[in-house]
Amino acid sequence: MENRFLITLEGLGALLAELKGMGRTLIGPVVRDGAIVYDEITGLRDLPAGWGDVQEAGRYRLEKRDDGALFAYNSSPMAWKRFLHPPALTLWKARRRDDGFRIESEAQAPPLHAFIGVRACDLRAIAIQDRVLMEDRFRDPHYAARRRDVFILAAQCAQAGNTCFCASMDSGPRATQGFDLALTELLHPEHRFLLEVGSEAGGRLLSRVPHQVAGEADWAAALQATENARAQMGRHVDTRNIKTLLYGNAEHPRWEETAQRCLACANCTMVCPTCFCTAIEDHTDLEGSEARRVRHWDSCFTSQFSHIHGGVVRAGIASRYRQWLTHKLASWQDQFGTLGCVGCGRCISWCPEGIDITEELAVIRAQDQNGAGEDA
Amino acid sequence: MDASDPLCPRPAPVRAVHHETADVFTLILDVSAIPGGAAFAPGQFMMLYVFGVGEAPISISGDARDSRTLAHTIRAVGGVTRALRNLRPGDVLGVRGPYGSAWPVAAARGRDVVIVAGGIGLAPLRPVIYHLLRRREDYGHINICCGARSPGDILYTGELQRWREEGDMQVMVTVDHGDPGWRGQVGVVTELLDRVRCDPANTLAFTCGPEIMMRFTVRKLRELGIAGEAIHVSMERNMHCAVGFCGHCQFGPLFVCKDGPVFPWPRIAPFFGIREL
Known part of the structure; x- marks a missing residue:
């Protein structure tokens, strides 16, 4: 046909x-x-x-x-x-009643x-x-x-x-x-x-x-x-063994260097076509009789993203940048069986500092600690 | 309510509130109106919603045999947990769950058990203890090691006593800071591990508490000769959705909400020591 x-x-x-x-x-x-x-x-x-x-x-x-x-x-x-x-979506509404409240999806x-x-x-x-x-x-x-x-x-x-x-x-x-x-x-x-x-x-x-x-x-x-x-194509990435490369370079000095430039503005995650993270906000009306739950895009670059009682897990920007990039190219594979990056380049163009994911990956590969990215 | 919507809580009335310590309380929820009740496995958690305030992940601390009620032992530390403390019998809250992985209690049969809890970390371990107590004769030595900040922060004091006296369990408690009336041990929970009774080659260990406590607990358990595969750890991370959509609870490649919160030690060991992961 x-x-x-x-x-x-x-x-x-x-x-x-x-x-x-x-x-x-x-x-x-x-x-x-x-x-x-x-x-x-x-x-x-x-x-x-x-x-x-x-x-x-x-x-x-x-x-x-x-x-x-x-x-x-x-x-x-x-x-x-x-x-x-x-970017923002009401998941459900709850209305107070005499016997409690009722939730509607x-x-x-x-x-x-x-x-x-x-x-x-x-x-x-x-x-x-x-x-x-x-x-x-x-x-x-x-x-x-x-x-x-x-x-x-x-x-x-x-x-x-x-x-x-x-x-x-x-x-x-x-x-x-x-x-x-x-x-x-x-x-x-x-x-x-x-x-x-x-x-x-x-x-x-x-x-x-x-x-x-x-x-x-x-x-x-x-x-x-x-x-x-x-x-x-203006950029290239060597994806060979990229998962082990990134897992094996969690303590690479490059994360701290890049953190000196990264503003943690979250632009890269907002423009990224695969970033899916969200946060929940609950809203109530002034009478307190109706509540609604709103889900909105969130970013692993915000300080509150990793908040647990007693503090924030990823306190520094280096750990947030590492989380984002390692998730895209390494842990995404373990979680979902694919890479989480499609090579659209949005995060490069829209980074106000011009941080370039392809350059970051190239530097880590070139200064690979303990040979994590090499063939077994 | 859309039963297929995993993001939609269902209403559940509070049946009772027990005050455990100055800032810890236990809610008993009636979930008998929810189809299927709330059948759960020890170690799992629920999302609890307070009308107009918000939602928080809370481990289940009751007996898994009872699917008509849920017990949650909660420390009031944030907006939602403080609102949960204000609930009274008859008040209604929203529940979703149960979620997450479970302690492998079935694997404990015929073996010695070491339970190591730090503070509120005892709450998700209590269903394990209930499970072991039900057929006590099926297990070897059972050791319960609890650490608390101060004598006033020790959870379930009455039950600890009963487990010790009637449950044929070695129950040990230590506090970080004693008070004038305290006759017990002062120090970190790992010091109790020197006194556990177990055959390291045939022991299962469960631990829940602050990460730093669990790190030293695992190290000590390994020193005692207990294999990494026999050690299970319950992790805490920020959770908004509990179903793997929101991304907040990631720990390396793991989603604590759906892959955890209970992990066999070898699964998280590669990531456990990395700062700010």
């Missing part, structure tokens, strides 16, 4: 309109506040036509392009977890979303959060309700940013699964999109808009686009 097709710019517009007509809220890239973020879009005209970005450690700038490309930007400061694992049907323009690294990130929040011993009903029916239109990367390293993490640049449809934007000789079908829902949607079967030349052009992205 053919699963590669071509649609025109108008065809893409029609596809978005179809999705919207099916009652879905479209979430896609838009330009706002000098960045490309994900928000509700009405259709093609809201997409960031002709915008790209330049990213470096601690730096993100939009840059105008002259080709009208819709998906020529790199990692957004926003990750899709905002919509699947919201707030786990309910969320809006039916379609995600437009999900990158390969972010598809992997979604799969990683699925594993954490739905596929372990307990299932988070709030995440599951948002995740279940989401439609995903992926966008294959035709370029990579300077902070990208998905190729090192084996999570990109080409998406091969986890989407309903995946587009590759082709700009020459004319503006068109190669579409790969990843699910029945994707195939059904495509059948409702004008399309044609893609030729070999179109497919070759799409693959070349991804290869261009791979070649542009």
Whole structure:
């Protein structure tokens, strides 16, 4: 069965309109506040036509392009977890009654979303959060309700940013699964999109808009686009034995050195597409008759994160940075069977100090104490 | 209430409140209205919710044979635990659980047992003692070593006496600071371990207390010749969710809420000595 097709710019517009007509809220890239973020879009005209970005450690700038490309930007400061694992969420409400109180779950049907323009690294990130929040011993009903029916239109990367390293993490640049449809934007000789079908829902949607079967030349052009992205990848990580490398270097002096720069601002954890940690806050109304529990994103960089009675376990910033990085690349593997980093580079671009996870890993490997990262 | 929502507490009335020491009390909760009651294994914990105040993880300190009530011995140290202290019989709180791993009590059959508790650490070990007492003849020597800050901080004093006199258990107590009326031992709990009666090759050891106390306890138990695999440790870390979602309780690769709180020593030994982990 053919699963590669071509649609025109108008065809893409029609596809978005179809999705919207099916009652879905479209979430896609838009330009706002000098960045490309994900928000509700009405259709093609809201997409960031002709915008790209330049990213470096601690730096993100939009840059105008002259080709009208819709998906020529790199990692957004926003990750899709905002919509699947919201930054703040009411879990339940409790109301006081004569005989005590009654608790009602707030786990309910969320809006039916379609995600437009999900990158390969972010598809992997979604799969990683699925594993954490739905596929372990307990299932988070709030995440599951948002995740279940989401439609995903992926966008294959035709370029990579300077902070990208998905190729090192084996999570990109080409998406091969986890989407309903995946587009590759082709700009020459004319503006068109190669579409790969990843699910029945994707195939059904495509059948409702004008399309044609893609030729070999179109497919070759799409693959070349991804290869261009791979070649542009600005960062690299050597992941060999990375778990034992980090476990074996828990007392490495580099943690203290990096702590001198780290502000413990938590930016890296907020932009990270896999960071899932949350805190609970209980709120009551003024009468004291109603209480609600709110879950919000938390960060292992805050001092209170590791609070137990009598004090804070990770009192210093060095231990918090070590916790974050070791969790991403080492203990995540023991916990969930995958790496917790997808190589999107957000933490590098959005660190106000420009601390670069790839550089930190390279330094620890180069000054490996007791050969922890070497082959057994 | 959505029964499938693991984040939603269920209401449970307080049946009784016992005052143990100046800042420690025991709540007896009626969970008979909860489908399935609250069947638990010794070592597990519950999340207790005080309306409008918040939730805290609290170990279960009662008898696992009784699934209609839950006993929780609590030290009032924070906002939620202080609010728990203000509860009276008939008040309703919210409960979730039980959660976490258990002391391997079944493995104690035919063996000697050493229980080492520091302060409130005796609370999650009391269900073990109840379990051992039920078929006392199935076990060899049973040693209970308790450390407390002061004589007034010793928990379950009446029961300690009964366990000693009627339970054929060697119960030893030491305090950090004595008072004029104190005739017992003063010193750290590890000093009691010199007096335990056990065959180190056939002994199971359970310990719960401050981390520094457990570190020295494990060292001493190892010196006595007890194998690392036979030593079990209950850990404490910050917990918000108890189900592995919030990330707060991570200890190296382990989630204390779902992989612990009770760990065989070899599982946590590689991480135990690392500062601020």
